[in-house]
Amino acid sequence: xxxxxxxxxxxxxxxxxxxxxxxxxxxxxxxxxxxxxxxxxxxxxxxxxxxxxxxxxxxxxxxxxxxxxxxxxxxxxxxxxxxxxxxxxxxxxxxxxxxxxxxxxxxxxxxxx
Amino acid sequence: xxxxxxxxxxxxxxxxxxxxxxxxxxxxxxxxxxxxxxxxxxxxxxxxxxxxxxxxxxxxxxxxxxxxxxxxxxxxxxxxxxxxxxxxxxxxxxxxxxxxxxxxxxxxxxxxxx
Numbered sequence: 001x002x003x004x005x006x007x008x009x010x011x012x013x014x015x016x017x018x019x020x021x022x023x024x025x026x027x028x029x030x031x032x033x034x035x036x037x038x039x040x041x042x043x044x045x046x047x048x049x050x051x052x053x054x055x056x057x058x059x060x061x062x063x064x065x066x067x068x069x070x071x072x073x074x075x076x077x078x079x080x081x082x083x084x085x086x087x088x089x090x091x092x093x094x095x096x097x098x099x100x101x102x103x104x105x106x107x108x109x110x111x112x113x
Numbered sequence: 114x115x116x117x118x119x120x121x122x123x124x125x126x127x128x129x130x131x132x133x134x135x136x137x138x139x140x141x142x143x144x145x146x147x148x149x150x151x152x153x154x155x156x157x158x159x160x161x162x163x164x165x166x167x168x169x170x171x172x173x174x175x176x177x178x179x180x181x182x183x184x185x186x187x188x189x190x191x192x193x194x195x196x197x198x199x200x201x202x203x204x205x206x207x208x209x210x211x212x213x214x215x216x217x218x219x220x221x222x223x224x225x226x227x
């Protein structure tokens with residue numbers, strides 16, 4: 001079945017460091033891919049998405065490129081801030097998937113000043 | 114523009130009591146999702162409604178859990194009787210209804226069953 005695998009956390013970085021959170025997927029159709037972020041005590045919110053191969057989603061300095069050949073959607077940011085500390089979820093949605101998102105386990109990111 | 118509204122934000126109850134969680138989706142959205150989040154199991158989809166009709170309830174853990182959506186602007190998730198293992202954060206989310214659409218999450222209800 002369809003699935004999403006994320007790197008385990010927590011990931012701890014210093015402020016201004018480069019961030020990569022790996023996400024790979026398995027899907028039978030042609031998925032759309034998403035990154036959601038959950039700040040402490042809040043619900044999840046969409047960070048970025050990409051709907052077809054080679055698309056790049058970007059928001060708030062974060063980027064992720066839909067790589068069909070490697071079935072990946074890695075999240076990157078060039079210079080992280082303390083305010084980026086949160087849990088990041090990778091997810092996929094396949095057309096005709098009954099409108100459900102398939103979620104990764106989440107990766108906790110801790111940024112130290 | 115109001116987002117997804119959930120109530121209560123926190124609920125503490127004793128084992129065996131009935132618990133009702135409430136959700137108001139974003140106006141105009143026709144899909145609604147109930148999720149449960151725990152440290153052990155992560156984020157789990159419990160049930161999904163489309164146009165007020167339950168489409169997939171395969172994630173509902175057992176008969177103690179039930180969900181309704183009597184109209185487009187209101188949904189409830191009920192647990193009766195509650196057990197300590199039901200302690201979790203319960204999220205409601207809504208979307209326009211296409212599988213490619215963004216899901217908008219509420220702030221969650223933190224349930225503690227003693």
